[in-house]
Amino acid sequence: MTVVDKSAQLTRKDRGRHADRLFWALCVSAGFAVLVILALILITMVKQAYPAFSAEFFTSSTWIPNDPDGDGPGKPVYGTLAFLYGTLVVSTIAVVVAVPVSIGIALFLTELAPRRIRSAIVTLIDLLAAVPSVVFGLWGILVVAPAVVPVYQWLHDVLGGVPVLGSLFGEPRSSGRTFMTAGLILAIMIVPIITSIAREVFATVPDSDKQAAWALGATRWEMIKGAVLPHSFGGVVGAVILGLGRAMGETIAVALVIGSSVQITANLFESGYALPAIIVDQWGESTGEFTAALIGMGVVLFVITVLVNLVARFVVRRAEIRMRGASA
Amino acid sequence: MTSTTATRPAAAAPVPADLRRSALPLRRRLTDGFSKSLMGLALLIALIPLGLVIYHVTSRGMAVLDWDFLIEDIPNSARRAGGGMGPAIAGTLLITGAAAAMAIPLGVLGSIYLNEYGKQNALARLIRTMSDVMTGVPSVVMGLFIYVSYVLVVKEQSGFAAALALGCLMLPVIIRSSEEMLKLVPDELRQASAALGARRWKTTVSVVLPAAISGIVSGVMLAIARAAGETAPVVLVAGTTFVANWTLAGDNTTLAAQIFKNAGEPFPAAQDRAWGAALTLMVIVLVFTVAARLISSRFAIKER
Numbered sequence: 356m357t358v359v360d361k362s363a364q365l366t367r368k369d370r371g372r373h374a375d376r377l378f379w380a381l382c383v384s385a386g387f388a389v390l391v392i393l394a395l396i397l398i399t400m401v402k403q404a405y406p407a408f409s410a411e412f413f414t415s416s417t418w419i420p421n422d423p424d425g426d427g428p429g430k431p432v433y434g435t436l437a438f439l440y441g442t443l444v445v446s447t448i449a450v451v452v453a454v455p456v457s458i459g460i461a462l463f464l465t466e467l468a469p470r471r472i473r474s475a476i477v478t479l480i481d482l483l484a485a486v487p488s489v490v491f492g493l494w495g496i497l498v499v500a501p502a503v504v505p506v507y508q509w510l511h512d513v514l515g516g517v518p519v520l521g522s523l524f525g526e527p528r529s530s531g532r533t534f535m536t537a538g539l540i541l542a543i544m545i546v547p548i549i550t551s552i553a554r555e556v557f558a559t560v561p562d563s564d565k566q567a568a569w570a571l572g573a574t575r576w577e578m579i580k581g582a583v584l585p586h587s588f589g590g591v592v593g594a595v596i597l598g599l600g601r602a603m604g605e606t607i608a609v610a611l612v613i614g615s616s617v618q619i620t621a622n623l624f625e626s627g628y629a630l631p632a633i634i635v636d637q638w639g640e641s642t643g644e645f646t647a648a649l650i651g652m653g654v655v656l657f658v659i660t661v662l663v664n665l666v667a668r669f670v671v672r673r674a675e676i677r678m679r680g681a682s683a
Numbered sequence: 684m685t686s687t688t689a690t691r692p693a694a695a696a697p698v699p700a701d702l703r704r705s706a707l708p709l710r711r712r713l714t715d716g717f718s719k720s721l722m723g724l725a726l727l728i729a730l731i732p733l734g735l736v737i738y739h740v741t742s743r744g745m746a747v748l749d750w751d752f753l754i755e756d757i758p759n760s761a762r763r764a765g766g767g768m769g770p771a772i773a774g775t776l777l778i779t780g781a782a783a784a785m786a787i788p789l790g791v792l793g794s795i796y797l798n799e800y801g802k803q804n805a806l807a808r809l810i811r812t813m814s815d816v817m818t819g820v821p822s823v824v825m826g827l828f829i830y831v832s833y834v835l836v837v838k839e840q841s842g843f844a845a846a847l848a849l850g851c852l853m854l855p856v857i858i859r860s861s862e863e864m865l866k867l868v869p870d871e872l873r874q875a876s877a878a879l880g881a882r883r884w885k886t887t888v889s890v891v892l893p894a895a896i897s898g899i900v901s902g903v904m905l906a907i908a909r910a911a912g913e914t915a916p917v918v919l920v921a922g923t924t925f926v927a928n929w930t931l932a933g934d935n936t937t938l939a940a941q942i943f944k945n946a947g948e949p950f951p952a953a954q955d956r957a958w959g960a961a962l963t964l965m966v967i968v969l970v971f972t973v974a975a976r977l978i979s980s981r982f983a984i985k986e987r
Contacts, residue, residue, distance in 0.1 A: 378884035382800060385792035389858065392851055393813055396824065399832045406847040459725025467722055476726065477890050478976070483733045485972045488914025489939045490961045497954060539777040543732045550729075555766045574707065574715035597819070604821025607943055631823045635918050653827040657820060659925075664819035668812060 389626030394625060403653035407433055408645060412651060416440070418617045420637065420645045433648040435616045435655070441534065441627040442656075445609060446602035447546055448623070453602075454595055456542070457549035464550075465557040465580055482546035492611035496538040500531030500612055507535065509623045525622030535623045540608050545598040552597060554676070557583055562682025589674025596667035605661050606631035630656050632673030737965075744962025747955045753963070757925045757936075757956075759944065766954040768941060768960045770927040775937040775967065777929060778842050778921070780910045782849035787903055789850075790857030791892075794899075797858070798865040799887055811862075825851050826916030833920075839924035842935030853906045862904030866893040879905035901979035908971035912964060914939040937983035938964040 415434025446652045458479065460601065464473055507527035560583050568578040614626025615636060634649050634656075641649055704712070713821030755767030793810070801807025829848040834840055868891050876886040892899075914937075923944075938960045945957035 356851055368929060372882075375882050375884050378887070382792045382796035385789045386796040386807070386858075387794065387800065388789055389810055389814045389817055392854070393817055393820075395832060396820070398830045400824075400828060403835070405916075432715060433849045456725045456728050460729055463722035463726050467719060473838070479730060479733065481837045481976075483729065485908060485968055486736060487909075487914070487939060487964060487968060489912060489914040489942045489946075490736065490740060490965060493942050493957055493961050494739055495956075497738050497779050498735070543729070546729050574711055576715040576718040577711070579718070600819050604819070604823070606821060606823040611943070611946055631915070634823050634827065635915050638919055650827050650831060653824050657824045660819050660821055660824075661816055664816045665812075668815055670944070 377400060377613040379505075382423050395484075397654075398462075400650055400654050400657065404647050404654050405458075412648070416617075416619050420641065420648065431644065433644075435630070435648075435652055436634050437600070437619050438628050438630045438652065439655070440619045441613065441629040442603055442631075443540070443543060444534050444623070444627065445537045445613065445629055446599055448535060448680050449602040450539035450595060450599050452542035453545045453549055453598060457546050457598070458553055458591065460550045461548070461553035461557055462579060464554055466575065466583065480550055483543070484551075488544060488605060488608045491540055491544055491644065492608035493610060494617075495536060495612040496532065499540065500533075500536050502531070503536060503539075504529060504531040507533070511624065522621045523623050525624055527624035528614060528625070528626050530614060532612050532626055534613065534627045535536060537609045537613040537627075537629070537656040538623075540612055541602045541605055544605060545602050548601055549594045549598040552594035553587075553591055554672070555595065556587040559590075559675075560586045565622035587674075588676060590671055593667045593674060595670030596670060600660050600667060603663065604631060604656060606635055610635050693859035716926050735882075738760050740958065740965055742960050743955070743958035747959035748962055752959050753830075758952075759925045761927055761948045761953040762950040764955075766956070768938060768956065768963060770924055771936050771938045771941040771960060772963060773927040773929055774842060774924070775911055775919070775939070775964070776936040777931065778846045778849060778935060778937055779907060780932055781843065781846035782853055782910055783903070783907050785846065785850040786853035786857055786906070787984065790906075791899060792901075793854075793858045794861035794865055795887055795892075797862045799883070799891065811859075814858045817855040817920070819858070820852075821915075822848075822852055822913050823919070824913035829916065830920050839932075840920055840934055841932050842921055842928065843931040845917045845921035845935065845937070846931065848920055848973070849910040852913060852916070853910050856906040856909070857895055857903055860905070861895075861899045864898030864902065865891060867898065868894045897978050897981070901975040904971045904975035904978070908968045908975070911937075911971070912968055913941050917945060938967075 412433055412435055413464060414436065415432060416436035417432045417434045418437060419432045421431060460476075463569055468476060505525055507524075510524050511527055514524045564582040564586060565578055568582045573581060609629050610632035613629055615628060615632070616626040618625070618627055620627070630652050634652055637645075638649060752767040753772060754769045755765075756769055757768065758764075758766035793814075797807050797811060801810070818973065825848045829844050829851070833847055834844050872890050872894060873886055876890040877883075881889070915938040917937045921936060923936045923940070924934045928935045942957045942960045942964065945953040945960070948957075950952065
């Protein structure tokens with residue numbers, strides 16, 4: 356009986372109860388902050404950008420935000436197609452270059468590298484991720500862009516006559532600030548992201564699968580091809596999509612090296628523009644409807660990156676579930 | 684026992700399989716070697732730019748970096764030589780610090796909700812997914828968001844607005860990394876605390892958090908390092924200044940914003956300042972990154 360009495364005393368409401376509720380409420384509201392911020396981003400920005408949205412905004416590639424010399428059309432034109440095109444081209448180049456490199460590094464780290472040097476390499480790759488994007492931009496505009504022009508010229512001379520490649524590798528811009536340069540700089544920046552996810556995915560391949568391949572007399576490459584790659588395909592696709600999302604939103608490095616000219620051209624060695632780049636470039640000189648148009652492009656960018664990220668998470672999660680099922 | 688081992692070689696004797704590597708067909712050996720060298724090449728392709736960036740930033744930056752560079756005001760004409768980055772360093776420290784002061788409590792509390800209360804319920808899963816999504820929101824969008832929802836309301840560009848934007852960028856990173864660390868705290872600790880009669884909040888604050896603190900701190904420092912290098916939001920909402928502004932009100936600037944502005948200039952003096960600022964920024968970022976690694980490796984909870 357006395358024991359029951361004491362437990363009753365212990366569980367009686369006391370000083371701690373209110374603190375408990377308060378702490379819980381604090382934590383929940385902190386968690387809610389994420390949802391609130393995301394919702395606010397969408398609502399406030401759409402509200403502000405609403406005047407700029409028109410059919411023209413999405414279908415025209417003419418960008419005449421202000422008309423200083425007065426010989427253009429009577430009113431400003433805000434067509435964003437050229438920027439959308441630039442973003443797509445640049446992030447495609449980045450992904451095409453970065454994916455094989457990242458997968459190679461991830462395989463090297465998980466399957467090939469001796470344990471001793473593994474952590475050193477991981478540190479180096481993390482270091483690559485730690486370099487601020489503006490520093491890559493600075494390096495890109497002052498070191499890379501002038502240096503790559505002869506390479507572009509050579510590629511143009513060699514491949515210029517080939518039907519499809521010829522239009523991709525056209526006459527290079529002499530400043531070197533081009534779609535290709537921006538894509539290559541972006542590729543360097545997304546390699547660490549894709550590598551780290553691919554590494555996690557490769558690490559989940561069950562040892563039994565690998566040992567089975569070894570036991571059948573497979574070489575290391577045959578083991579990777581037969582056991583590691585098929586098992587991790589879904590996860591790697593997710594990693595690639597995440598890298599794509601990061602590449603599309605990357606602003607400063609691209610703004611510096613893409614060359615800032617509004618045009619749609621198949622020539623990868625020409626200057627162009629990208630959605631985030633034009634926002635920071637022309638922000639200072641914008642007012643009124645011009646600002647609304649820039650914010651409108653921010654909304655477009657937000658929606659695209661959110662969708663890309665959701666798809667990537669979905670793909671990765673599905674792959675994870677499948678893998679867990681396979682290893683259990 | 685001995686008899687079976689003794690007889691086995693005799694039984695296997697007729698066809699001794701040749702398991703040496705040289706017995707493999709040449710094509711398979713070549714494919715194997717080729718693929719391995721490709722993997723090594725991939726690593727080289729990634730490390731060469733890293734080495735070049737570090738080399739150029741260090742060599743070009745060291746040429747301009749001295750004590751005066753760190754404290755002097757920014758010249759108000761880009762073509763003028765001399766001057767320094769004092770205001771930008773002040774702005775970087777102030778704005779990043781303010782952003783951290785806002786994002787850390789919110790982020791850690793949020794991660795406590797996810798790991799200690801919400802666990803796998805619908806709300807927690809939603810918050811988890813949404814913070815992953817928020818991690819992917821481009822920094823320029825965050826800058827626009829703060830412009831629309833804060834700068835337009837108070838009608839003033841300021842360091843505080845930039846801190847708000849950086850805080851929003853740090854928040855999801857801190858939530859997710861802290862949650863991973865809280866997950867590593869063994870349940871036995873929570874049960875022991877509960878058995879001693881501690882309330883849940885008491886358990887969390889005095890048992891769970893201290894156990895995970897080193898991991899949380901290292902995640903936070905990585906988030907700070909990343910925020911210090913963010914450029915776009917600062918360019919959009921902070922305005923600019925040529926003299927140090929040690930308050931959160933009014934126009935301000937950061938190293939990253941100054942690099943962006945000076946890198947696009949055709950004048951060698953401006954480009955030199957950009958390199959100097961880049962070296963300063965890299966050092967700040969590296970200090971935080973290395974400190975984060977040291978803390979997490981020195982005081983890590985042993986993974987089970």
